[in-house]
Amino acid sequence: MSIELGRFNTLKVVKEVEFGMYLDGGEDGEILLPLRYVPEGCQPGDELNVFIYLDSEERLVATTLTPLVQVGEFACLEVAWVNEYGAFLNWGLMKDLFVPFREQKMKMQVGNKYVIYAHLDDESYRIVASAKVDRYLSKETAPYEAGDEVNILIWQKTDLGFKAIIENKYSGLLYDSEIFQSLRTGDRLKAFIKQVREDGKIDLVLQKPGFEKVDDFSKVLLQYIKDNGGRIYLNDKSPADEIYSTFGVSKKTFKKGVGDLYKRHLILLQEDGIMLAKPLNS
Incomplete structure (x- = not known):
């Protein structure tokens, strides 16, 4: 058995000492788990999932704390x-x-x-x-298809939008024209694959492709208005992030849905919101 330095390892407790527990590190020898990190009730023979790193004297040491990053991340x-x-x-x-x-x-x-x-x-x-x-990002073609949900880390702002790291491996891009919420470097969130280009570059969107269809969202919006007593205090002047937090769609999709319902005479537009054209009890 060899230790994965900078990552979590499952190790067996071999002995207890006054200042902690020693764990079986295989060919790397015994590794100290300082007393402050020893779980209550821990006994020799128990197996613990611990993070292994080097202390100030460059010795292997274990902790039950979870670091903000592991080697390879x-x-x-x-x-x-x-x-x-x-x-x-x-x-x-x-x-x-x-x-x-x-x-x-x-x-x-x-x-x-x-x-x-x-x-x-x-x-x-x-x-x-x-x-x-x-x-450290993969140069291989990503095995994704349009619509796949992925985890991303916002990396840096560019002239086109935001670069993001996909699933701790690939680079992708969110275009400014398709971003409808505030983003900043370090944000972690869900995204969807828009396309993997022939050159291997990946385009991302924050909204699942297909949900932009106006008729689909129109139904969602109409039902939401009905569920809220026939009136909501959102309109096409509302902030994009407020629209997204409520419906999970871009302001562009919201406005198209509102326009669709208005043309069908199902809603009335007001200064401070939207209401049904006909009362719920009519």
Whole structure:
């Protein structure tokens, strides 16, 4: 058995000492789980799921805390402090995560957050981070089809929209013209594949393709108005994020749905909202 440094491992407790528990690290020897992290009632022979990293003296150590990133993952982390060697990020553990200057795209500033990739340094075998995330994204063609739901991490703003990291592996793009809520670097959310282009680039949308059909949303909107007493306080002047939080659609789709119901004389438009053209009890 070999330990996966920088990731969670399931290890057996071999002995108890005054300052914690020692775990069986196989060929890496016994690994200390400090007393502060030992679960109540833990006994030798128990198996624990623990995160393995290096302490300040470069020794393997275990914790039951969950870090904000594991080796092989991307995350958006805040800079805790900087010295002459690089920056140190808060990743939820006592020892901060190191980003050498050579792995920074720009000089990192204390208090700012940056999207990074956590990996093992080939020379020192230490857990480090890199802000040059492009090199760690897959260049393979993604196995997605239009409409597939994926988890994304908002990476950076561009002239076209927002770059996002898909399922901790691929790069994708959300176009400004199709974004109907506020986004910022570090946001994690669900998205949908719009298309995988011939060159392998991936277009994303925040709304499932197909739900943009006006007739589909018109039915949803009409029923919502009925369920709310025949009147709602939203209209085409309402903020896009308020519309999205209520219906899960873009402002463009909302306006098309409103227009469809209005043309069919099913609703009346007012300054502060929308109401049914005919009372519910008529």
